Amino acid sequence: MERIKIVLHFPKQLVDKPIVYRLVKDFNLEFNILKAEVNPNEEGLLILELKGQDQDYKKGIEYLKNEGVRVQPLSQDVSMDRQRCVDCTVCVSLCPTEALEKDPQSGEVKFIKEKCIACGICVKACPYGAMKIEF
């Protein structure tokens, strides 16, 4: 399978439990942590890139859901509001994965969702509030 990026939401009671390592141990899934945070309400958020066999991936996701982890695909989370964007390019040099790039001819800023790891730096940096992130 291709590498898949997912967002995991851990409710408060699961934050201190070892869960992610079992994706490797029991399901042979290779993972790369793109973002991890625990909010003031002690809920956890983890963005992972996963690689492995399709069957294992399905089982692994099933396991997470059974444990009470909410799983959603990453690509839905960062969006660009073309109405607000002025194509200044402030976000372009900050983006760590080149998911935001300037068209050399038109000067227009393009958002390539597939490359986005939802780090949120563009949301913070955009002077016009054109980038939004929702988990």
Added chain:
Amino acid sequence: MKTIQEINEKIKKGNVVVLTAEEVIGLVEEKGIKEAAQTVDVVTTATFGPMCSSGIYFNIGHSKPRIKLGGGHATLGGVPCYTGLAAADLFLGANALPDDDPRNSVYPGEFRYGGGHVISDLVSGKDLVLEASGYGTDCYPRKNLKTYINIKDLNEAVLYNIRNCYQNYNVAINTSDKVIYTYMGILRQKLGNANYCSAGALSPLLNDPLYKTIGIGTKILLGGGVGFVSWWGTQHNPCVERTNKGVPKYPAATLALIGDLKNMSGQWLIGTSMVGYGVTLSVGIGIPIPILNEEILEYTAVKDEDILAPVVDYSKDYPQRENRILGLVNYAQLKSGHIEIKGKKVPTSSLSSIRKAREIADVLKGRIKSGEFLLTEAVEKIPSVDSKYRSKPLKERKV
């Protein structure tokens, strides 16, 4: 070779030749200065970017009974206005922040709403809450006022920017080992990125580097409406080092601009948030340059590669006001997406929008060609390279 009156006659007759400052470069390359100067009548220049020293003054009309805002307190959309004027006049600056904004208390601070956003909302026709208090006098007895106001009900609403249109600007970088939040955007540690803020070869004052046509009284496109150059801007600094074509290598001239806010648009005046710094207003400006002779045309044919800008370290040198630069780079390099500093390839970003600047240059071109925008003669020049005019740093004296 040509006069502004002659160009205006052509505009009225509908046979004026107008090119943008980007288009004129190609024509000059193709036909040479001499022929191009005969062909072209007007070159339009433009810029769109955050310009902090912008603001509005407005007159709300007298309430019944009357209240004296002067010397009192007033907020519009929750953002404090300056009340040091007469009873019904207020001034609101683009950088103003609500009193209850958390600002930098939770570092770096988001600064999502302030003066620039209020100006943008007002010009877009939104109703805004005006809340004011006065101390009450025999002739102005009322002490409190809370009402919605709308731009269409104001007597005057005027955009008055005391410093816009910087002729060239710094390229901001960060050599420290932590991220910094500046008015030039987020700067990553260890030369992680470089931010610039100029339209380069399309920017007004870089196309008239010695202010031969742009001066006090020049009619311009401001925020989508008609405006005028009212004075040179604050921190005007024309006597900096220049290239042999007269283009300043450092931030130099600035302009003070004025125009009727009621004829402007929220498309060209946009409230802007700089994380960790504050709020400001992004302003769209278009300035026509009449091609009176070959010399003026040659200035407008300036290319990005001919314009140099200083690279300044915003982690140390800028805050400590050290006059040190890490080198000069040109706008072709900046616009390419990467520059090289100390042997490192550094990605670049612009705060100024070239796409919006191009739109403004095209709008101005269209208005001139359709006959609705005539050119003006400057009534007075702004201080130029021979003026000895300099922007001085603050000299602190012991109190």
